[in-house]
Amino acid sequence: MNTYLGLAIGLALLLGGGEALVRGSVAVAARLGVSPLLIGLTLVGFGTSTPELVASLDAALRGSPAVAFGNVVGSNILNIVGILGLAAVILPAAVAL
Structure with a gap:
């Protein structure tokens, strides 16, 4: 093919x-x-977490727990930085020099 x-x-x-x-x-x-907002939030939550779950399970089953750990840590770092960055773009913090 x-x-x-x-x-x-x-x-x-x-x-x-x-x-x-x-x-x-x-x-x-x-x-x-169930409210449409809760439906949307749940679907987005599961939709974004499922690939990470599959990758971590696959790595753990293949005997590579470090890959699974790195996947979890990297995902959390990206989520935190992404949310902070988006918040900074929407409402920048005023800083006095």
Whole structure:
């Protein structure tokens, strides 16, 4: 199979699966009476954490706990710095010199 064709098929399946997951999750949560804000926050939280979980589990199962540890530490550092940076862009702190 051509590499680009495989990549295109994989991307299409990824997008389709993600769309189905989000639509299904929202439908179930809406039937249970969960607020749209909570639905969105939960989906974003799980969506951003799942790749890190899979990478850490894979590394641990392959006998590389240092990779799993580095994944967790690096992810937390990036999240903290990203939030602080975004906050600084939105509302810069005034500093007197």
